[in-house]
Amino acid sequence: xxxxxSTGMMSGGSVREQALMAKEAARRLRSASTLEKNTALxxxxxxxxxxxxxxxxxxxxxxxxxxxxxxxxxxVDRLTLNQERLKAAADGLRxxxxxxxxxxxxxxxxxxxxxxEVGRVRVPLGVVAIIYEARPxxxxxxxxxxxxxxxxxxxxxxxxxxxxxKAIVDAMCSALGDTTLPEKSIQMVEDTSRASAExxxxxxxxxxxxxxxxxxxxxxSVMENATVPVIETGEGNCHIFVDESADLEQAVDIVINAKCxxxxxxxxxxxxxxxxxxxxxxxxxAAEELKARGVVLRGCVESRDVVPWLEAAGEDDWETEYLDxxxxxxxxxxxxxxxxxxxxxxxxxxxxxxxxxYYNARRFLEVVDAAAVYVNASTRFTDGQQFxxxxxxxxxxxxxxxxxxxxxxxxxxxxxxxxxxxQVRS
Numbered sequence: 407x408x409x410x411x412s413t414g415m416m417s418g419g420s421v422r423e424q425a426l427m428a429k430e431a432a433r434r435l436r437s438a439s440t441l442e443k444n445t446a447l448x449x450x451x452x453x454x455x456x457x458x459x460x461x462x463x464x465x466x467x468x469x470x471x472x473x474x475x476x477x478x479x480x481x482v483d484r485l486t487l488n489q490e491r492l493k494a495a496a497d498g499l500r501x502x503x504x505x506x507x508x509x510x511x512x513x514x515x516x517x518x519x520x521x522x523e524v525g526r527v528r529v530p531l532g533v534v535a536i537i538y539e540a541r542p543x544x545x546x547x548x549x550x551x552x553x554x555x556x557x558x559x560x561x562x563x564x565x566x567x568x569x570x571x572k573a574i575v576d577a578m579c580s581a582l583g584d585t586t587l588p589e590k591s592i593q594m595v596e597d598t599s600r601a602s603a604e605x606x607x608x609x610x611x612x613x614x615x616x617x618x619x620x621x622x623x624x625x626x627s628v629m630e631n632a633t634v635p636v637i638e639t640g641e642g643n644c645h646i647f648v649d650e651s652a653d654l655e656q657a658v659d660i661v662i663n664a665k666c667x668x669x670x671x672x673x674x675x676x677x678x679x680x681x682x683x684x685x686x687x688x689x690x691x692a693a694e695e696l697k698a699r700g701v702v703l704r705g706c707v708e709s710r711d712v713v714p715w716l717e718a719a720g721e722d723d724w725e726t727e728y729l730d731x732x733x734x735x736x737x738x739x740x741x742x743x744x745x746x747x748x749x750x751x752x753x754x755x756x757x758x759x760x761x762x763x764y765y766n767a768r769r770f771l772e773v774v775d776a777a778a779v780y781v782n783a784s785t786r787f788t789d790g791q792q793f794x795x796x797x798x799x800x801x802x803x804x805x806x807x808x809x810x811x812x813x814x815x816x817x818x819x820x821x822x823x824x825x826x827x828x829q830v831r832s
Contacts, residue, residue, distance in 0.1 A: 421560075421605040424593045425612035428533045428558040431588040435556045436530055438587060440507040443554050446585040450550065451499040453581035454574065458492050461577065464569035465542065472540070472566050480670030480730045485540040485567055495546040502550045502796040508814045509556045523825040528818040530556030532614035535606050536799065537628060539620040540566035545574045547790075547797040548617075549592045555817035558591045560613070562606055564620075565598040572596065607632035617812075619800045622727065637808060639800035642672030642755035643727045644785045647744040647770070649761035650683040656782070657760045658692050664758070664784040666699045670729045672801060673756050673778075673788040677724060677734045679744045685712050685737045693735075701731045708737040724751045741766050745773055752776060754803040756785040777803055777810040 435443075454461065465487040472485055508528045515525030534557045538544045545561055552559035563571040575594040582589045595602050607616060607628060615635045618628040622641050629636060646664055648657045664675035680689055685708070693703055693713045704723050705716035716735065723734040724747070738744045741759075748757055758780035759770040767781040778788040778801075788811065790798025795813030802808045808816035 421595055421597070421602050422609060422612070424560060424595060425533065425535075425606075425609045427590040428560050428593055429612055431590045432530065432532045432556075432558040434588050435553070435558060435591060436532075438556060440509075442586050443507065443556070444503040446553060446582055446587045446591075447499045447503040447550055449581040449585055450553075450578040451496040451503075453577040454492060454496040454499070454546065457573070457577040458489065461492060461570065461573040462487055462489070464573040465567075468540075468567055468569050477540075477566070478670070478730050480668075481540060483668065484670045485542070485570075487542055487570060491543065495543050498547060498791065498797045499550040501791070502554050502814070505554070505796045505814060507554065508818050513820055520829050521827060522829050525823050526820040527823055528815070529821050531817055531819055533558050533560065533612060534615055534617065534799075534817065535560040535562065535609075535613045535634070536617045536619060537562045537603055537606065537624065538618070539564045539624060541619070542567050542570040542574060544619060544799075545571045545594075546578075548799050549575075549578055551797055551799050551812075551814060551817055553587070553591060555814050557614075557817055558588075558593075560593050560595060560606065562595040562603060563598070568596075568598055603627075604631055607634060610634050617800050621729070637800070637802050637812070638804045639802050639812070641727055641753045641803065642674070642785075642788075642801070643677070643725065643751060643753045644673060644675050644756045644758075645677045645679055645744075645748050645752060646675045646758045646760060646785065647679040647738070647741070647748075648681060648684065648688060649741065649759055649763060649766050650681040651762035651766065652681075652684070652688075652760040653762060653782075654684065654688045654691075657688065658695055660758075660760060660782070660784050661692055662695055662699065664786055665696065665701055665733050666731065667784075667786055669731050671786075672727070672729075673785050674729070675733070675758075675785050676726065676728055677736065677747075677751070679736050679738050679747060680709070681741075681744075682708070682737050682739050685709065689713050689735070689737075696733060699731070701733050703733055703735060705735040706737060709735045712737070727753070741769065745770070748774055748776075755801060756780065756788040758783065758785050777801060 511528045513526040610633050613634045689712045703716045704719040710716045756778040757774050757776045790811040798811040
């Protein structure tokens with residue numbers, strides 16, 4: 407959703423009516439067996455592949471419309487589907503089906519002195535709503551993960567991906583219609599106006615948790631306006647610090663991967679911090695390699711002394727999640743200075759140090775406050791599938807309930823179960 411969207415395509419029912427249907431579906435899903443859920447997920451995967459022509463045709467319309475509006479190449483890439491990406495999405499549903507079911511798992515169980523057994527078991531959250539921007543793959547991942555965790559899901563995508571999302575949801579819901587699970591377990595809000603998003607944010611008692619996925623404007627809007635519980639996700643102003651002891655050849659490869667492999671995603675690096683002791687050797691080579699791949703480089707005064715053709719970086723550059731082939735560069739005098747910069751400008755998403763020092767690696771891991779902290783690896787690995795979760799519904803950058811990639815377990819809560827034999831409290 408663009409923060410300024412004020413018009414949209416309307417669905418047949420109100421958002422509240424959809425939430426009521428989702429609440430009813432969630433009651434059924436609460437007791438659905440693992441076999442029922444896995445059967446539905448496999449049917450959904452098959453449906454995506456069987457209806458790939460229709461889905462890809464819808465996506466082409468979205469992409470052409472987005473290009474006509476002049477959105478960046480990186481954002482067009484986020485929007486674009488092809489046979490390979492659609493197959494990966496379908497395979498992702500199959501991978502989720504193969505994962506252990508978290509629902510009903512006993513977290514703890516113990517006997518009290520009075521003979522009662524008191525334990526905690528995992529249960530679904532209920533109705534999960536997600537507001538997101540031009541990422542059709544999110545439609546598949548969110549639906550699959552929520553279903554496996556026993557939740558109904560309400561999907562509210564942005565206008566840029568409307569046709570793609572509609573075709574995907576139609577395919578998955580048609581598959582659900584041939585299973586024992588409610589077809590209304592997955593619903594899409596077809597009104598892409600600001601009003602529908604605001605209504606969804608305020609459905610207390612119907613929506614159990616709301617997850618926003620997108621840029622700063624979307625997340626701030628949700629955090630400021632929602633009356634339902636929110637898990638904050640998404641914005642990734644990620645940093646890589648190249649320490650004075652780093653393997654510089656390896657560091658160039660990691661930085662290129664973190665910036666260039668998919669610049670329009672939240673785990674791409676946005677700021678490169680370089681220790682002054684190796685800046686003269688490292689920066690010229692790294693800058694040329696990045697420039698050759700189309701990256702616009704904006705540097706501090708010290709970095710422009712080393713590489714004079716860099717554009718000048720301003721204060722805004724340290725704060726910006728570019729989601730594009732743009733990288734800010736700053737020379738720092740120590741690990742502590744790098745950490746201070748990350749503390750000031752980071753968004754708690756993913757941060758990395760490239761170093762040959764065990765001490766510096768351990769210190770960075772201990773003092774950097776982020777959902778994912780790396781030593782000698784690209785930030786691009788902050789991803790549910792890469793972490794072995796099958797997929798993710800988002801990267802939580804907050805600390806309550808869940809942090810980091812949110813997979814199946816993070817889409818459940820717990821409840822206490824108590825077994826007695828006639829005990830009464832005195």
